[in-house]
Amino acid sequence: MGLAGGAVSVSLFSASWYRVADLKIRLRKHAHIHRHQYRGKTWYVLQDHVTGQFQRFSPEAYQIIGLMDGRRSLQQVWDVSCKRLGDGMPTQDEVIQLVAQLNRANVIQSDILPDIEELQIRRREQAQRKLVQQLKSPLSVRIPMMDPEGFLSSTMWLVRPFYSWFGMLLWAFIIFVGLSLSVVHWEALTENISDRVLALENLLLIALVYPFVKVIHELGHAYAVKRWGGEVHEVGIMLLVLFPVPYVDASAASAFRNKYQRMLVGAIGIMVELMVAAIAMVVWTLAEPGIVRAIAFNTMLIGGFSTLLFNGNPLLRFDAYYVLSDFLEIPNLASRGNRQVAYLTKKYLYGVRNLTAPAGSRGEGAWLAFYASAAYIYRLFVMVAIALFVASQYFVIGSLLAVWSIWATLFMPILKTITKPATDPELRAKRVRVITISSILIGAIAGLIFLFPVPYKTQTEGVLWVPQDSYVRSQVSGFVESLEVSSGKQVIEGQLLLKFSAPDLEAKVQVLQAQIAEAEIRLEASLRDRSASEILREELQFIQREYQRAQERLKGINLYSSASGEFIVPDAHRILGRYVNRGELIGYVVDYNQLSLVAMVSEDEIDQVRNQNRSVELRFSSSPNDVYKGEIVRALPATTQQLPSLVLSTEGGGRIALDPNNEDGLKSFRSHFRIDLSVPDAPKQRYDERVYVLIEHDPEPLAYRWYRSIRRVFLRQFDV
Template sequence: MGLPALREELRLHPGPASADGAPTWTLQDPSGNRFFRIDWPTFLILSHWHAGSPAQVAAEASSHAPMALDSQDVEAVLDFLGRSELLQCTTAMDTRRLDLAARGRRRSAGSWLLHHYLFFRVPLWRPDPWLQRAAPLVAPFFSPHFAYLSLLALVLGVLGVSRQWEHFRHTLVGSLDWNGAKAYLAVLIGVKILHEFGHAFTARRLGCRVPAMGVAFLVLWPVAYTDVNDAWKLPHRRDRLQVGAAGVLTELGIAAWATLAWTLLPDGTARNAAFLLATTTWITTLAVNASPFLRFDGYFLLSDWLDLPNLHARAFALARWKLREILFDLGEERPEVLPPARQRFMIVFAWITWLYRLVLFLGIALLVYHLFFKLLGLFLFAVEIAWFILMPLRSELGEWRQRWPAIRSRGRDRLWLGAAAAIVALGLLPLGFLIESQGMLKPERSLTLYSPGPARLTGPLPAHGTPIQAGAPLFALEAPELEARAQLASARAASLARQLEMAAVTPEKHADLPLLREEARRVAEEQEGIATERARLAPLAPFDGVWLDPQPDLQPGDWVGKSTRLAVLADPSRWRVETYLEEQDLERVQVGNGGHFYPEAPGQPVLGLRVSAVERDATHTLGDPALASPNGGAILVRQHDQRLIPERAVFRVTLDVDGPPPASLSVLRGQVVVRGEGQSQLGRYFKAAVAVLVRESGW
């Protein structure tokens, strides 16, 4: 029986040599704009396809090459051609086969919508005729002279930026606002259009057809695209690398000249435009287009450079095979035979790509969630997680299910099932009895002493650890301005007293008595205020205590400013620790629970603790600056009106020192460990996930 005829419009192009030096060819399907790399045996079989039966084709092909082909080789090629729809449709059976394939590709309305929400293309223009007419205009940009000039511009621009780095950095920070974001978006659109024209002009210059340019939407985010699939027919790898690198090289050229322009132009609109152009192209080129982990320019460049078409698919197949061998030792044949070094590279590359995509797709899912209203955002978040993360996992688990008899026969399934059961058991057991946080050790009763205003110290401050009796003076300050005000007030009071005496005995001045009395009352109030301020300059101890942490290097006669911290008066008989816990840990702590305090200061003993108070209202303002993240603490805060506001809800917990007071008599920061109610890690994660789901969905 004869073989079905090949489609007449198919084209064969010489391809690059394979890794072992054998020739290859590229089979082009013009109607679908598809390309297939075929090896020498396949080429020979296709060249003698007209010979008749598979045995006759194999015999004809073998007679023209130093290799032995049989009918099974021809049938394998026939299967490939049928699956790729490269055969002519001449019988009712062929029609049914194509109809079944078309039905298999159809999706339900919901599936179609979800697939096209994740990715779809909108071709806007058929640029091939215009590219051919405009080619002479852009020819100078392909010359070696322009490349050398651009390289020189890059070097000079980088040197210029290094000399003005602080100005460049401040300009970048200053542009990170909404107006700057809109400007960056406008520049980004223009740069990406030039990027695509770089691909298009390079492909057309090498004789390739460019059938379409347009916009692709990746999770509703617009991305310009150019159809340069025709580059697959180029026989030389260097030519394909030129097409793949053209967009990145276009952006790098723009970045080089824009960077140089920024260093040379005076401040103004032109320099701001050059700055936006330079930073946009540098960031997008290096962070996005050069990445080989997604199907952007970096991926195709790496694929062509290594001469590994379909790099992701082949690397993923090898990585899945290696994973099954590690887990189950199945002894299966590897998907393809490669040199050991290249095989290791592809496996590691696949694993890194999986990790990169996991982080990226989780980020995209969160971004999609926040871009839409809650219910739709939550649904699209679930779609992202299901499509990009859960479906690949489901597919691999399906492969394991098909291999289950072989997996059981190898015996490793019991090892891994046991390990998985142990991990789940550890996750379910309430083992997390200890709750760790950061806290401050301080006296239960203490008073931080500050200077009430600008003043001069009249005597030495007591030394650290000096006992202070209740009612004893703590320190003495003097304020010459206050003394001057006191003298003026005294003189004014004496003058008013004489005027009142004279007005009382002089009938002509009786009418002035009310005004004089009012002025005398105002001066008396001023004197009372001055006396109060004098008392604040020489305060008395409100309780028996110890003088702690005096301001160092303060000597009699030194000036201090308003609110300058001078020392702490503390009652050393009782000490406590204050810490802050998050909500999931607060539920596990009760009054009476024990714990320990581990001071950060070296040489300090560990102190026993007992929980004495648990606040159920979240702390709005952090009272201990030493626990704030800007000061090296563990609590993330933001500053607002000189207040430290926690970024996440935290609750204050007070613990009494259970035992003798610390010998250092100092306020210390340290680690707090409290024995609380046990909680399983899996239960904790589940509760946190449910809480986020309920909170964000608005239920």
């Protein structure tokens, strides 16, 4: 029957029964039992109001606990339960295990005076377990602050209307308005978003806004617990990656019989943040550019994006995890999932028999195994990513966190696997098989990582780049009078492209003419004064030189083609009558035989691109299904932040983030290496066309690649 979670005993009687048979046990006053339904089966949940802990028991165990009234001895309890349960009667060992479980939870008392020393030891053990739990999660340390029950009770009347159908409809309306506005203003919201978010002043604003949003989030949980009769006795600060955020202990919701109430308590924080984000969307739409609009934007970012990424991700043990657990009706989804994986390993890999499965059905077992595997992989990724981020700001602390995270998540399970045969009673009989299979598995994984070469490729993007001598730039500041050649037509060298009028330059020529005439008259009048005439003569010569330069510029006001090719004006339909500044880019004269194919490679990948090239494949965005062979002509030796085209940036649909402080829009956030490519059999391309580049390197084991990646992280982030 497994009342206390152990395996079924073979014998009905126990050699230790005489020690406990005369005990008269009953539940403490602070322990209450609630009836729940999980996946069509009845279970009973025991709640300890003092510690906030919960224990789950089967109906058979509940019958035995119900007989413990402080008047019956344990022998009488067992006798009665055997008559009531019939074939499902418990063994004496199972009753002992049940009593031990209740005693460890400190929810029972007996007719024997309590051992004060034992209670102190138990309290120290609880404190030690709590400390160990904190050490296992060094990136999220909880610090309790106060009991908010009185505050919540006195203010519940203010928020009670929102925890109703009226509140649900109001929430849905606000979300609808926020979503509608976000769709309308999507382009403005996402324009250069990575650069805006990563700007130093914006990161500071996020740090100031985040705690206030999380306070509202946690209050949502607390009031939801109160709404359905629960109590909240702990609120505090959680150091999430050393950043203080509030939290409340809403574990009292586990006692609710209705699973949808439990789900709503878990989901209410996400719902509240989404509503705050929707309200911030309205404020952002109505506000003028400034601090209010910036706060609204960051509130949307926190309440929308980060909420869905973290709290809305069930693979992390935040809100969505508890919602999923209640929806599937699988309590303790994470811990039972780990036990299910251990059970499957023992049964099918090590051949251990007579095991008790943590899952009550095949469907529940599949969910447990899938969740445990997916959560482990995702948790490892998130912990390492967070630790590296912290290390980039605080090297010593972050490095320790990274080492601890990798040890606790990756190497500790391997160590437990190695030592399992010596510590697990269920594996001792299969010690040789366990050690053999474990050694083979660890050796195979090590071989795949350190010895087996796997394909290695670098993916990047390039662009068909127009050389600088193909640019058509205005020679003067003025207005475009006429477009002598339509965009897209072929031109020859020296052909007239555009005619300009430059009123400012023409006026300057007229002013200089008048100044020359005036200077000549003044020079004639001062011929008798030798020193004055020399000064006036030099002034006249200066004005004449300015006049000649202005005349030359006026003669060259029209634009002529400097080469033969196709004349392209991107804004041909708007160019006529437009005022352009001197040096402004108007168009191109493109010779498609002279286009350069340029790609940008990150500093992390340049060594392999330079030294280990087996082949280069290219796909043009105009014909993505056609693959062309290419070769690297040149790799520039120095890094650059200057991009050849916006096509390669995130603003143009590429991969490279722009520097948020950049003014001309072509400076990348990080440095890259430029490589020039050639494609002998390429079709006719368009200028500024995106090219997808795939460079294949020599196969190598994963360990070498990981080593280089870790080394590059330390070089880039920590300069060590």
